[in-house]
Amino acid sequence: MSLLINGARLADGTITDLYLKDGVLADPASAPAGVERFDAAGLLAIPGLVDLHTHLRQPGREDAETVDSGTDAAARGGFTCVHAMANTSPVTDTAEAAEYVHALGEREGHCQVQVVGAVTKGLAGEELAELGMMADSKAKVRVFSDDGKCVSDSLLMRRALTYVKAFDGMVAQHSQDPRLAGSTACCHESEWSGRLGLPGWPSQAESVIVARDVELAALTDSRVHVCHVSTAESVEIIRWAKKRGVKVTAEATPHHLLLDTPLVASYDTTFKVNPPLRTSEHVEAIREALADGTIDVVGTDHAPHARQDKDHPFDIALPGMLGLEQALAVVIEVMINTGRMDWPTLVQRMSSTPAALGQVPGQGRPLAIGEPANLVLVDPTARAAVDAAASKSRSRNNPYHGRDLPDPVVATYWRGRQTYSR
Numbered sequence: 001m002s003l004l005i006n007g008a009r010l011a012d013g014t015i016t017d018l019y020l021k022d023g024v025l026a027d028p029a030s031a032p033a034g035v036e037r038f039d040a041a042g043l044l045a046i047p048g049l050v051d052l053h054t055h056l057r058q059p060g061r062e063d064a065e066t067v068d069s070g071t072d073a074a075a076r077g078g079f080t081c082v083h084a085m086a087n088t089s090p091v092t093d094t095a096e097a098a099e100y101v102h103a104l105g106e107r108e109g110h111c112q113v114q115v116v117g118a119v120t121k122g123l124a125g126e127e128l129a130e131l132g133m134m135a136d137s138k139a140k141v142r143v144f145s146d147d148g149k150c151v152s153d154s155l156l157m158r159r160a161l162t163y164v165k166a167f168d169g170m171v172a173q174h175s176q177d178p179r180l181a182g183s184t185a186c187c188h189e190s191e192w193s194g195r196l197g198l199p200g201w202p203s204q205a206e207s208v209i210v211a212r213d214v215e216l217a218a219l220t221d222s223r224v225h226v227c228h229v230s231t232a233e234s235v236e237i238i239r240w241a242k243k244r245g246v247k248v249t250a251e252a253t254p255h256h257l258l259l260d261t262p263l264v265a266s267y268d269t270t271f272k273v274n275p276p277l278r279t280s281e282h283v284e285a286i287r288e289a290l291a292d293g294t295i296d297v298v299g300t301d302h303a304p305h306a307r308q309d310k311d312h313p314f315d316i317a318l319p320g321m322l323g324l325e326q327a328l329a330v331v332i333e334v335m336i337n338t339g340r341m342d343w344p345t346l347v348q349r350m351s352s353t354p355a356a357l358g359q360v361p362g363q364g365r366p367l368a369i370g371e372p373a374n375l376v377l378v379d380p381t382a383r384a385a386v387d388a389a390a391s392k393s394r395s396r397n398n399p400y401h402g403r404d405l406p407d408p409v410v411a412t413y414w415r416g417r418q419t420y421s422r
Protein backbone atom coordinates (compact mmCIF):
# COMPACT_ATOMS: atom_id res chain seq x y z
CA MET A 1 0.00 0.00 0.00
CA SER A 2 1.24 3.49 -0.78
CA LEU A 3 -0.21 6.91 -0.05
CA LEU A 4 0.97 10.47 -0.52
CA ILE A 5 -0.19 12.83 2.21
CA ASN A 6 0.00 16.40 0.92
CA GLY A 7 0.67 19.54 2.91
CA ALA A 8 0.58 18.27 6.49
CA ARG A 9 2.00 20.43 9.25
CA LEU A 10 4.54 18.76 11.57
CA ALA A 11 4.68 19.47 15.31
CA ASP A 12 7.52 21.95 14.74
CA GLY A 13 5.42 23.93 12.26
CA THR A 14 7.03 22.76 8.99
CA ILE A 15 4.62 21.99 6.16
CA THR A 16 5.54 18.81 4.30
CA ASP A 17 4.37 15.92 2.13
CA LEU A 18 4.60 12.42 3.56
CA TYR A 19 4.91 9.39 1.29
CA LEU A 20 3.88 6.13 2.95
CA LYS A 21 5.32 3.20 1.04
CA ASP A 22 5.81 -0.41 2.15
CA GLY A 23 5.45 0.51 5.81
CA VAL A 24 8.01 3.31 5.84
CA LEU A 25 8.21 6.98 4.99
CA ALA A 26 9.80 7.27 1.56
CA ASP A 27 10.98 10.35 -0.34
CA PRO A 28 7.82 12.16 -1.58
CA ALA A 29 9.72 13.10 -4.75
CA SER A 30 9.83 9.38 -5.62
CA ALA A 31 6.02 8.96 -5.57
CA PRO A 32 4.61 7.99 -8.97
CA ALA A 33 2.23 10.43 -10.70
CA GLY A 34 -0.90 8.32 -10.19
CA VAL A 35 -0.33 7.59 -6.49
CA GLU A 36 -3.28 7.75 -4.10
CA ARG A 37 -3.33 11.14 -2.38
CA PHE A 38 -4.72 12.62 0.81
CA ASP A 39 -5.06 16.38 1.13
CA ALA A 40 -3.92 17.20 4.67
CA ALA A 41 -4.07 21.00 4.41
CA GLY A 42 -4.84 22.39 7.87
CA LEU A 43 -4.02 19.10 9.59
CA LEU A 44 -1.13 18.21 11.86
CA ALA A 45 0.85 15.02 11.34
CA ILE A 46 2.42 13.60 14.49
CA PRO A 47 4.08 10.27 15.29
CA GLY A 48 1.67 7.50 16.33
CA LEU A 49 0.84 7.67 20.03
CA VAL A 50 2.25 5.07 22.41
CA ASP A 51 0.43 4.02 25.57
CA LEU A 52 2.40 2.53 28.45
CA HIS A 53 -0.74 1.53 30.36
CA THR A 54 -3.65 -0.30 28.70
CA HIS A 55 -5.93 -3.06 29.96
CA LEU A 56 -6.97 -5.26 27.03
CA ARG A 57 -8.68 -7.89 29.26
CA GLN A 58 -7.77 -10.82 27.03
CA PRO A 59 -7.43 -13.59 28.10
CA GLY A 60 -10.23 -13.94 30.64
CA ARG A 61 -12.62 -11.03 30.29
CA GLU A 62 -13.38 -10.94 26.61
CA ASP A 63 -16.87 -9.67 27.50
CA ALA A 64 -15.25 -6.38 28.61
CA GLU A 65 -12.52 -6.05 25.94
CA THR A 66 -10.39 -8.08 23.55
CA VAL A 67 -7.09 -7.44 21.84
CA ASP A 68 -9.14 -6.77 18.70
CA SER A 69 -11.60 -4.29 20.24
CA GLY A 70 -9.07 -2.61 22.55
CA THR A 71 -6.54 -1.97 19.80
CA ASP A 72 -9.38 -0.79 17.55
CA ALA A 73 -10.17 1.80 20.23
CA ALA A 74 -6.45 2.59 20.41
CA ALA A 75 -6.26 3.26 16.65
CA ARG A 76 -9.34 5.47 16.90
CA GLY A 77 -7.49 7.43 19.58
CA GLY A 78 -4.37 7.86 17.41
CA PHE A 79 -2.29 5.13 19.06
CA THR A 80 0.02 2.85 17.09
CA CYS A 81 1.31 0.96 20.13
CA VAL A 82 -0.14 -0.04 23.48
CA HIS A 83 1.33 -1.87 26.46
CA ALA A 84 -1.06 -4.58 27.62
CA MET A 85 -1.17 -4.85 31.41
CA ALA A 86 -0.66 -8.20 33.10
CA ASN A 87 -3.81 -8.36 35.29
CA THR A 88 -5.64 -10.70 32.94
CA SER A 89 -6.97 -14.15 33.77
CA PRO A 90 -4.68 -16.04 33.75
CA VAL A 91 -2.16 -13.41 34.77
CA THR A 92 0.71 -12.69 32.35
CA ASP A 93 3.41 -14.06 34.63
CA THR A 94 5.19 -16.64 32.44
CA ALA A 95 6.96 -16.62 29.08
CA GLU A 96 4.11 -18.71 27.61
CA ALA A 97 1.45 -16.29 28.80
CA ALA A 98 3.45 -13.34 27.47
CA GLU A 99 3.93 -15.02 24.09
CA TYR A 100 0.22 -15.79 23.92
CA VAL A 101 -0.75 -12.10 24.29
CA HIS A 102 2.05 -11.06 21.95
CA ALA A 103 0.81 -13.49 19.26
CA LEU A 104 -2.77 -12.25 19.69
CA GLY A 105 -1.50 -8.74 19.14
CA GLU A 106 0.38 -9.69 15.97
CA ARG A 107 -2.65 -11.56 14.63
CA GLU A 108 -5.55 -9.32 15.63
CA GLY A 109 -4.03 -6.03 16.70
CA HIS A 110 -4.95 -2.74 15.05
CA CYS A 111 -1.72 -1.45 16.58
CA GLN A 112 1.44 -2.89 18.08
CA VAL A 113 0.87 -4.74 21.34
CA GLN A 114 3.77 -4.76 23.79
CA VAL A 115 3.28 -7.16 26.65
CA VAL A 116 3.68 -6.08 30.27
CA GLY A 117 4.73 -8.93 32.53
CA ALA A 118 3.65 -9.39 36.13
CA VAL A 119 6.23 -8.66 38.84
CA THR A 120 4.93 -11.41 41.13
CA LYS A 121 3.32 -14.78 40.41
CA GLY A 122 -0.43 -14.38 40.08
CA LEU A 123 -0.06 -10.73 41.21
CA ALA A 124 -0.09 -12.24 44.69
CA GLY A 125 2.83 -10.13 45.92
CA GLU A 126 4.68 -13.10 47.37
CA GLU A 127 7.11 -14.57 44.84
CA LEU A 128 8.78 -13.01 41.79
CA ALA A 129 7.33 -14.09 38.44
CA GLU A 130 9.55 -15.41 35.61
CA LEU A 131 10.92 -11.97 34.74
CA GLY A 132 13.98 -13.18 32.85
CA MET A 133 12.06 -15.77 30.83
CA MET A 134 9.47 -13.18 29.85
CA ALA A 135 12.26 -10.81 28.81
CA ASP A 136 13.91 -13.55 26.72
CA SER A 137 10.63 -14.73 25.17
CA LYS A 138 9.31 -13.75 21.74
CA ALA A 139 7.29 -11.08 23.54
CA LYS A 140 10.57 -9.35 24.61
CA VAL A 141 8.97 -8.01 27.78
CA ARG A 142 10.71 -4.92 29.17
CA VAL A 143 8.03 -3.46 31.42
CA PHE A 144 6.86 -5.31 34.52
CA SER A 145 3.91 -4.41 36.68
CA ASP A 146 1.47 -5.89 39.17
CA ASP A 147 -0.85 -3.02 38.22
CA GLY A 148 -4.18 -3.27 39.95
CA LYS A 149 -2.14 -4.28 42.97
CA CYS A 150 0.84 -2.65 44.64
CA VAL A 151 4.11 -4.50 45.11
CA SER A 152 3.99 -3.55 48.77
CA ASP A 153 6.74 -5.87 50.05
CA SER A 154 9.89 -3.72 50.05
CA LEU A 155 12.26 -6.66 49.69
CA LEU A 156 10.39 -8.09 46.70
CA MET A 157 10.36 -4.64 45.11
CA ARG A 158 14.08 -4.34 45.66
CA ARG A 159 14.66 -7.76 44.08
CA ALA A 160 12.47 -6.96 41.09
CA LEU A 161 14.33 -3.70 40.49
CA THR A 162 17.65 -5.51 40.70
CA TYR A 163 16.52 -8.29 38.38
CA VAL A 164 15.23 -6.09 35.53
CA LYS A 165 18.57 -4.27 35.27
CA ALA A 166 19.94 -7.25 33.34
CA PHE A 167 17.87 -6.21 30.30
CA ASP A 168 17.41 -2.54 31.16
CA GLY A 169 13.79 -3.25 32.06
CA MET A 170 11.56 -1.17 34.25
CA VAL A 171 9.16 -1.84 37.09
CA ALA A 172 5.90 0.10 36.78
CA GLN A 173 4.35 0.48 40.20
CA HIS A 174 0.70 0.84 41.16
CA SER A 175 1.41 2.96 44.23
CA GLN A 176 -1.20 2.14 46.85
CA ASP A 177 -0.24 1.25 50.39
CA PRO A 178 -2.64 -1.64 51.06
CA ARG A 179 -2.97 -0.75 54.74
CA LEU A 180 -3.62 2.98 54.28
CA ALA A 181 -5.95 2.34 51.32
CA GLY A 182 -7.42 -1.15 51.46
CA SER A 183 -9.62 -2.82 48.90
CA THR A 184 -12.75 -0.91 49.95
CA ALA A 185 -11.15 2.56 49.67
CA CYS A 186 -12.83 4.33 46.76
CA CYS A 187 -13.08 8.08 47.34
CA HIS A 188 -10.34 10.66 47.83
CA GLU A 189 -10.12 10.97 51.64
CA SER A 190 -11.44 14.46 52.29
CA GLU A 191 -14.60 16.27 53.20
CA TRP A 192 -16.09 14.49 50.16
CA SER A 193 -15.53 10.94 51.40
CA GLY A 194 -17.06 11.92 54.74
CA ARG A 195 -20.08 13.61 53.27
CA LEU A 196 -20.73 10.89 50.69
CA GLY A 197 -20.17 8.08 53.19
CA LEU A 198 -17.54 6.39 51.05
CA PRO A 199 -14.37 4.72 52.37
CA GLY A 200 -11.47 7.18 52.09
CA TRP A 201 -8.32 6.73 49.96
CA PRO A 202 -5.84 9.25 51.40
CA SER A 203 -3.34 10.81 49.03
CA GLN A 204 -0.55 9.64 51.35
CA ALA A 205 -1.42 6.00 50.58
CA GLU A 206 0.10 6.80 47.19
CA SER A 207 2.97 9.08 48.18
CA VAL A 208 4.40 6.81 50.90
CA ILE A 209 4.91 4.10 48.27
CA VAL A 210 6.36 6.60 45.78
CA ALA A 211 8.82 7.77 48.45
CA ARG A 212 9.85 4.22 49.28
CA ASP A 213 10.20 3.25 45.62
CA VAL A 214 12.44 6.17 44.66
CA GLU A 215 14.69 5.15 47.55
CA LEU A 216 14.73 1.57 46.28
CA ALA A 217 15.47 2.80 42.75
CA ALA A 218 18.40 4.77 44.18
CA LEU A 219 19.59 1.75 46.16
CA THR A 220 19.49 -0.55 43.13
CA ASP A 221 20.34 2.07 40.49
CA SER A 222 17.41 0.69 38.53
CA ARG A 223 14.39 2.12 36.73
CA VAL A 224 11.08 2.61 38.52
CA HIS A 225 8.01 4.04 36.81
CA VAL A 226 5.13 5.47 38.81
CA CYS A 227 1.79 4.59 37.24
CA HIS A 228 -1.17 7.00 37.31
CA VAL A 229 0.25 9.71 39.60
CA SER A 230 -2.73 11.40 41.22
CA THR A 231 -1.48 13.59 44.07
CA ALA A 232 0.52 16.76 44.64
CA GLU A 233 2.57 14.94 47.30
CA SER A 234 3.72 12.27 44.83
CA VAL A 235 4.68 14.99 42.33
CA GLU A 236 6.85 16.70 44.95
CA ILE A 237 8.65 13.45 45.79
CA ILE A 238 9.27 12.62 42.11
CA ARG A 239 10.58 16.14 41.48
CA TRP A 240 12.97 15.79 44.41
CA ALA A 241 14.13 12.31 43.34
CA LYS A 242 14.76 13.42 39.75
CA LYS A 243 16.91 16.28 41.00
CA ARG A 244 19.03 13.73 42.84
CA GLY A 245 19.44 11.67 39.65
CA VAL A 246 17.19 8.76 40.65
CA LYS A 247 15.96 6.77 37.63
CA VAL A 248 12.31 7.47 38.24
CA THR A 249 9.72 8.23 35.59
CA ALA A 250 6.04 8.92 36.00
CA GLU A 251 2.76 8.91 34.18
CA ALA A 252 -0.45 10.93 34.33
CA THR A 253 -3.79 9.63 33.10
CA PRO A 254 -6.17 11.77 31.04
CA HIS A 255 -8.81 11.43 33.75
CA HIS A 256 -6.55 12.69 36.53
CA LEU A 257 -5.75 15.67 34.28
CA LEU A 258 -9.39 16.63 33.72
CA LEU A 259 -11.79 15.14 36.26
CA ASP A 260 -12.10 15.74 39.99
CA THR A 261 -13.65 14.37 43.18
CA PRO A 262 -17.01 16.21 43.07
CA LEU A 263 -18.04 13.99 40.11
CA VAL A 264 -18.25 11.12 42.59
CA ALA A 265 -21.18 12.86 44.34
CA SER A 266 -23.42 11.42 41.60
CA TYR A 267 -22.47 7.92 42.82
CA ASP A 268 -22.13 7.11 39.11
CA THR A 269 -19.73 4.17 39.18
CA THR A 270 -18.23 5.27 35.86
CA PHE A 271 -16.29 7.72 38.03
CA LYS A 272 -14.94 5.02 40.31
CA VAL A 273 -11.26 4.54 39.50
CA ASN A 274 -8.06 3.63 41.23
CA PRO A 275 -6.41 5.85 42.36
CA PRO A 276 -9.56 7.93 42.87
CA LEU A 277 -10.32 11.24 41.24
CA ARG A 278 -8.68 13.90 43.39
CA THR A 279 -9.59 17.50 44.23
CA SER A 280 -8.81 20.42 41.93
CA GLU A 281 -5.57 21.32 43.79
CA HIS A 282 -4.19 17.88 42.99
CA VAL A 283 -5.44 18.08 39.39
CA GLU A 284 -3.59 21.37 39.04
CA ALA A 285 -0.38 19.82 40.40
CA ILE A 286 -0.62 16.97 37.87
CA ARG A 287 -1.07 19.43 34.97
CA GLU A 288 1.91 21.47 36.12
CA ALA A 289 4.06 18.36 36.50
CA LEU A 290 3.18 17.10 33.03
CA ALA A 291 4.06 20.51 31.59
CA ASP A 292 7.45 20.78 33.33
CA GLY A 293 8.43 17.15 32.72
CA THR A 294 8.29 15.92 36.32
CA ILE A 295 5.64 13.63 34.88
CA ASP A 296 7.20 12.15 31.75
CA VAL A 297 4.30 10.59 29.92
CA VAL A 298 0.56 10.34 29.54
CA GLY A 299 -0.62 6.77 30.18
CA THR A 300 -4.29 6.11 29.58
CA ASP A 301 -4.96 3.35 32.14
CA HIS A 302 -7.75 2.37 29.72
CA ALA A 303 -9.71 0.04 32.02
CA PRO A 304 -12.82 -1.38 30.35
CA HIS A 305 -15.43 -3.04 32.56
CA ALA A 306 -18.58 -4.93 31.68
CA ARG A 307 -21.87 -3.44 32.76
CA GLN A 308 -22.49 -6.14 35.39
CA ASP A 309 -19.26 -5.16 37.14
CA LYS A 310 -20.20 -1.46 37.26
CA ASP A 311 -23.92 -1.84 38.10
CA HIS A 312 -23.37 -2.04 41.84
CA PRO A 313 -23.27 0.29 44.82
CA PHE A 314 -20.29 2.63 44.46
CA ASP A 315 -18.13 0.88 47.06
CA ILE A 316 -18.62 -2.54 45.42
CA ALA A 317 -18.38 -1.72 41.69
CA LEU A 318 -15.06 -2.43 39.99
CA PRO A 319 -12.74 0.57 39.57
CA GLY A 320 -11.56 1.75 36.16
CA MET A 321 -12.58 3.89 33.19
CA LEU A 322 -11.97 4.00 29.44
CA GLY A 323 -9.21 6.24 28.14
CA LEU A 324 -7.75 5.38 24.75
CA GLU A 325 -10.22 7.14 22.49
CA GLN A 326 -10.28 10.50 24.32
CA ALA A 327 -6.70 10.67 25.63
CA LEU A 328 -5.43 13.03 22.94
CA ALA A 329 -8.62 15.11 23.16
CA VAL A 330 -8.15 15.60 26.90
CA VAL A 331 -4.47 16.51 26.60
CA ILE A 332 -5.27 19.03 23.86
CA GLU A 333 -8.07 20.55 25.95
CA VAL A 334 -6.14 20.74 29.21
CA MET A 335 -2.57 21.36 28.02
CA ILE A 336 -2.53 22.76 24.47
CA ASN A 337 -5.68 24.89 24.44
CA THR A 338 -4.64 26.50 27.75
CA GLY A 339 -1.17 27.36 26.43
CA ARG A 340 0.56 25.13 29.00
CA MET A 341 2.18 22.88 26.42
CA ASP A 342 3.29 23.04 22.79
CA TRP A 343 2.96 20.30 20.18
CA PRO A 344 6.59 19.10 20.25
CA THR A 345 6.22 18.54 24.01
CA LEU A 346 2.93 16.71 23.54
CA VAL A 347 4.67 14.40 21.04
CA GLN A 348 7.32 13.66 23.66
CA ARG A 349 4.79 12.94 26.41
CA MET A 350 2.51 10.76 24.28
CA SER A 351 4.85 9.14 21.75
CA SER A 352 8.64 9.38 21.90
CA THR A 353 9.13 9.15 25.68
CA PRO A 354 6.71 6.24 26.25
CA ALA A 355 8.33 4.40 23.31
CA ALA A 356 11.76 4.95 24.83
CA LEU A 357 10.66 3.88 28.33
CA GLY A 358 9.08 0.71 26.96
CA GLN A 359 12.10 0.15 24.69
CA VAL A 360 9.84 -0.22 21.65
CA PRO A 361 11.80 -0.06 18.41
CA GLY A 362 10.11 1.68 15.49
CA GLN A 363 7.66 3.68 17.62
CA GLY A 364 7.87 7.29 18.78
CA ARG A 365 10.18 8.10 15.88
CA PRO A 366 10.30 11.44 14.05
CA LEU A 367 8.34 11.69 10.79
CA ALA A 368 11.39 11.59 8.50
CA ILE A 369 12.37 9.68 5.38
CA GLY A 370 13.37 6.11 6.19
CA GLU A 371 11.40 5.97 9.45
CA PRO A 372 8.48 3.58 10.04
CA ALA A 373 5.14 4.96 8.81
CA ASN A 374 3.43 5.20 12.21
CA LEU A 375 1.51 8.45 12.39
CA VAL A 376 -1.70 10.29 13.18
CA LEU A 377 -3.38 13.07 11.25
CA VAL A 378 -4.86 15.54 13.70
CA ASP A 379 -7.42 18.29 13.31
CA PRO A 380 -6.54 20.46 16.31
CA THR A 381 -9.71 22.56 16.17
CA ALA A 382 -12.50 19.99 15.62
CA ARG A 383 -14.81 19.41 18.57
CA ALA A 384 -17.68 17.06 19.35
CA ALA A 385 -19.75 15.77 22.23
CA VAL A 386 -18.42 12.39 23.37
CA ASP A 387 -20.84 9.51 22.85
CA ALA A 388 -20.04 6.42 24.92
CA ALA A 389 -22.20 4.29 22.62
CA ALA A 390 -20.00 5.15 19.63
CA SER A 391 -16.91 3.63 21.23
CA LYS A 392 -14.81 0.95 19.54
CA SER A 393 -14.33 -0.55 22.99
CA ARG A 394 -16.61 -3.36 24.10
CA SER A 395 -17.27 -1.47 27.31
CA ARG A 396 -19.21 1.70 28.00
CA ASN A 397 -17.57 3.08 31.15
CA ASN A 398 -16.56 6.29 29.42
CA PRO A 399 -16.21 9.15 31.91
CA TYR A 400 -16.36 11.79 29.16
CA HIS A 401 -19.80 10.78 27.88
CA GLY A 402 -21.78 13.89 26.92
CA ARG A 403 -18.84 16.27 27.31
CA ASP A 404 -17.87 18.70 24.60
CA LEU A 405 -14.21 17.94 23.85
CA PRO A 406 -11.74 18.20 20.99
CA ASP A 407 -12.29 15.50 18.35
CA PRO A 408 -8.79 15.52 16.90
CA VAL A 409 -8.08 12.17 15.25
CA VAL A 410 -8.71 12.24 11.51
CA ALA A 411 -6.73 9.13 10.54
CA THR A 412 -4.17 6.76 12.03
CA TYR A 413 -1.51 4.83 10.11
CA TRP A 414 0.41 1.90 11.55
CA ARG A 415 3.23 0.25 9.60
CA GLY A 416 2.00 2.23 6.59
CA ARG A 417 -1.55 0.87 6.83
CA GLN A 418 -4.60 2.96 7.68
CA THR A 419 -5.97 1.64 10.98
CA TYR A 420 -8.55 4.36 11.52
CA SER A 421 -10.23 6.99 9.43
CA ARG A 422 -13.00 9.36 10.44
Ligand SMILES: NC(=O)N[C@@H](CC(=O)O)C(=O)O
Nearest residue numbers: 055147148273274303319320
Ligand atom coordinates in the same frame (compact mmCIF):
# COMPACT_ATOMS: atom_id res chain seq x y z
N1 LIG B 1 -7.41 1.81 37.33
C1 LIG B 1 -8.36 1.04 37.77
O1 LIG B 1 -9.21 1.53 38.51
N2 LIG B 1 -8.46 -0.26 37.45
C2 LIG B 1 -7.51 -1.02 36.70
C3 LIG B 1 -6.34 -1.45 37.52
C4 LIG B 1 -5.39 -0.32 37.82
O2 LIG B 1 -4.96 0.39 36.92
O3 LIG B 1 -5.00 -0.17 38.96
C5 LIG B 1 -8.22 -2.25 36.13
O4 LIG B 1 -7.56 -3.21 35.73
O5 LIG B 1 -9.45 -2.23 36.05
Ligand SMILES: [Zn+2]
Nearest residue numbers: 147148174227
Ligand atom coordinates in the same frame (compact mmCIF):
# COMPACT_ATOMS: atom_id res chain seq x y z
ZN1 LIG C 1 -3.11 0.79 38.76
Ligand SMILES: [Zn+2]
Nearest residue numbers: 085147148301
Ligand atom coordinates in the same frame (compact mmCIF):
# COMPACT_ATOMS: atom_id res chain seq x y z
ZN1 LIG D 1 -4.13 0.09 35.21
